[in-house]
Amino acid sequence: xxxxxxxxxxTPEATPLSAPGLVASQALQxxxxxxxxxxxxxxxxxxxxxxxxxxxxxxxxxxVINTMASVVGIAAVVSLLWFGLxxxxxxxxxxxxxxxxxxxxxxxxxxxxxxxxxxGQVAVSHIAPHLPESVFAMFQLTFAIITCALVxxxxxxxxxxxxLLLFASLWLVLVYAPVAHWVWEPGGWxxxxxxxxxxxxxxxxxxxxxxxxxxxxxxxxxxxxxxxxFVPYNLGMTMAGTGLLWVGWFGFxxxxxxxxxxxxxxxxxxxxIAAAAGALSWMAAEWLARKRxxxxxxxxxxxxxxxxxxxxxxxxxxxxAVVIGLVxxxxxxxxxxxxxxxxxxxxxxxxxxxxxxxxxxxxxxxGLLADPAIAGVEASLLAxxxxxxxxxxxxxxxxxxxxxxxxxxxxxxxxxxEERTGLDLALHNESLN
Numbered sequence: 001x002x003x004x005x006x007x008x009x010x011t012p013e014a015t016p017l018s019a020p021g022l023v024a025s026q027a028l029q030x031x032x033x034x035x036x037x038x039x040x041x042x043x044x045x046x047x048x049x050x051x052x053x054x055x056x057x058x059x060x061x062x063x064v065i066n067t068m069a070s071v072v073g074i075a076a077v078v079s080l081l082w083f084g085l086x087x088x089x090x091x092x093x094x095x096x097x098x099x100x101x102x103x104x105x106x107x108x109x110x111x112x113x114x115x116x117x118x119x120g121q122v123a124v125s126h127i128a129p130h131l132p133e134s135v136f137a138m139f140q141l142t143f144a145i146i147t148c149a150l151v152x153x154x155x156x157x158x159x160x161x162x163x164l165l166l167f168a169s170l171w172l173v174l175v176y177a178p179v180a181h182w183v184w185e186p187g188g189w190x191x192x193x194x195x196x197x198x199x200x201x202x203x204x205x206x207x208x209x210x211x212x213x214x215x216x217x218x219x220x221x222x223x224x225x226x227x228x229x230f231v232p233y234n235l236g237m238t239m240a241g242t243g244l245l246w247v248g249w250f251g252f253x254x255x256x257x258x259x260x261x262x263x264x265x266x267x268x269x270x271x272x273i274a275a276a277a278g279a280l281s282w283m284a285a286e287w288l289a290r291k292r293x294x295x296x297x298x299x300x301x302x303x304x305x306x307x308x309x310x311x312x313x314x315x316x317x318x319x320x321a322v323v324i325g326l327v328x329x330x331x332x333x334x335x336x337x338x339x340x341x342x343x344x345x346x347x348x349x350x351x352x353x354x355x356x357x358x359x360x361x362x363x364x365x366x367g368l369l370a371d372p373a374i375a376g377v378e379a380s381l382l383a384x385x386x387x388x389x390x391x392x393x394x395x396x397x398x399x400x401x402x403x404x405x406x407x408x409x410x411x412x413x414x415x416x417x418e419e420r421t422g423l424d425l426a427l428h429n430e431s432l433n
Contacts, residue, residue, distance in 0.1 A: 017126035019093050020112060020133055025120045029130040031260045036128075036135050039255025043142035046248035048075055051149045054241025054303075055156065058296070058349050061233045062422025063157045065430050070152045070161065074168045075145050081172050082141045083110055089177040091125060091140065093187050100189035102178050113137060127186065128258045139255060140180075147176055147204045153349030154212030157222050158419055161427050163410045170402045171211065179203050179391055194380050195387035196370060198267070199256035201311025201363040202391040209356020210395035212347055218403045219412060221346035223419050233432075235295050242299040246275055249306045253313040266374070267313040271306065274325035278305020281329025289337070297333070300354060304332035307358030308365070315370035315379065324365050332358045356392075363388050 017023075052071040056064045078086075088107035093099055106112065113133050114123045123133040148168045155164070182188040183197045190202075197203060222230070232238065253271045257264035282301025283293045308328030309321055316324065336353030347353065363384050370379035406412060413419075418426035425431055 017124070017129050020091075020107065020123060020125050022114065022116070022121045023124050023129060025117075025122050027130065028122065028124075028132060029259070032258065033131050033135055035260035035264065036131055036139050036255055036258065039251035040135070040139045040142055042248045042251025043139070043146065043255065044248075046245050046252065047071060047142070047146045047149050050241050050244035050248055051146065051152075052241070053237045054245060054299075055153050055238075055349055057234045057237030057239075057241060058232045059156050060230060060422070061432060062424050064233050064424065064432055065428055066161065066423035067152065067156050069428060070156070070164055071149045073161065073165050074148050074152065077165050077169050078145045078148050078172050079141060081169055082137075082144055084108060086144065086172050086177040087137050087140065089173065090144075090180040091127065091137075091185055093126075093185065094181070099187045100192065101182065103181050103185060107137075110134075110137065127184070131258065136258075143200060143204060143252075144172060144176055144180075147200070147208050148172055150204075150208040150351055150355055151211045151215060153351040154347045155215045155219055156348045157423060158219055158413050159215075160411055160414055161423075163406055163412050166409060167215075167402060167406045170405060171399065174402055175211065175395055175398045176203075176207065179207050179394065182390070183387065190383075190387045190390065193386060194377075194383045196315055196366050196377065196379055196384065197311045197363065197387065198314040198366075199253045199310045201308075201359045201366070202387050205307050205310060205355040205359030206363065206388060206391050207359075207395045209352040209354075209359055210392050211399040212351035213343070213345055213356065214396055214399040214403065216345040216347040216352075218400070219346075222348065223416060225346050232296070235299075238299055239295060242302055245306065246272075246302055249275070249310075253310060257314055263314055263374070266318075270313055270316060270318055270321035271309055273318055274305040274309035274321040274328070275302045276305070277322050277325025278302055278308065278329040278332075281305075281326045282333045283329075285330045285333040289333075300332065300336065300350070301329045304328045304354055304358045307332075307355055308362035311359070311363045312366040312369065315366055315375055315377075317369075317371055317374070320365075320369040320371070323369065324362060327365065328358050328361050331361050360388055360392075 052068040056067045059067050089103045092103035094103045125133045125136045128136045180203050182190040250268045254264045254268040279298050279301035286297040305325035308324050332354045335357035336350040367379045367381035367384035
């Protein structure tokens with residue numbers, strides 16, 4: 001969500017706050033609260049079971065359970081760490097000169113997220129003082145979960161389960177939380193610069209895409225990569241996951257308006273149009289290159305359009321959404337084919353090619369296509385370029401550091417015999433019937 005979003009939609013009754021605090025319960029907006037609660041469920045649905053099905057259908061049969069377990073495990077670990085520390089680092093103002101870079105610790109353990117029915121008071125965030133802070137914090141948690149879960153697509157079929165959970169824990173605190181603070185907390189340095197990221201083009205997609213690329217390089221290619229056919233287990237599952245992502249994305253983008261209003265409605269409309277345009281654009285690119293259209297390509301195109309519209313959803317018109325979707329579908333097809341070969345990385349499920357490239361396309365096109373009549377803010381292409389470069393560089397470097405720390409604690413990659421057997425049996429002693 002854009003860091004200055006509430007300033008753009010505030011009502012005269014909203015309580016002015018510079019940090020999280022207590023307000024009278026009657027200051028809350030019931031319809032807005034209900035919509036963000038629904039959006040929270042929709043965004044969680046994108047990961048559980050959306051990403052689990054989307055990724056699970058694309059891996060080989062003997063790694064489906066491990067892929068799904070990785071998504072569920074990350075959801076659990078991220079949830080507890082969000083409660084313990086990461087929320088506070090991301091969404092509180094921070095201290096002194098560090099305030100532009102990372103938040104403070106006053107919300108550790110959700111300290112202060114109170115509901116005091118006896119006195120008619122409730123805790124709210126200064127970013128959304130018309131919502132209970134518990135609702136705002138949970139909504140943001142679902143974004144943290146899916147961002148960490150997206151990285152799984154680059155490392156499936158070869159990373160130790162325990163190492164993955166440790167990596168995700170460190171990455172959440174050291175990478176995701178600071179980047180979210182930079183962009184979405186009003187005092188964050190990219191927010192102050194004027195960078196626009198409505199629902200996570202940089203925070204979620206560029207961030208996860210960069211991390212995925214580093215993981216792919218660090219782990220190395222899967223055994224037999226480029227020499228053996230890697231047949232997806234069930235593309236029907238992948239299509240079902242795509243459908244859940246598409247529906248859930250209405251909460252992802254529409255909920256980022258932080259209100260049940262016209263801007264939320266616009267965000268949902270442009271989300272749908274961009275997804276459709278992305279699907280057709282990828283299909284056209286695939287047809288030109290291979291003389292066929294595939295279900296996997298259509299699903300990938302849908303996700304490409306959804307990814308690219310994310311930073312722009314509250315800033316562009318429906319015509320702008322069509323442009324973004326069409327550009328994203330073709331660009332992400334190139335990212336998952338030509339660019340992937342040039343990078344020589346076994347990014348197994350094309351996380352960088354789709355999310356990294358799509359996030360960059362969407363963020364940059366936001367700088368070109370944002371309509372000031374919609375949100376009352378002028379977009380700066382320079383600010384968008386700086387934000388993209390900063391998040392990309394930070395995620396690349398810090399992900400490498402997190403992987404190095406993880407490797408000092410535990411083995412990153414499974415042994416060859418375990419990889420050949422399949423991670424379902426080797427790590428979980430479970431298999432599909």
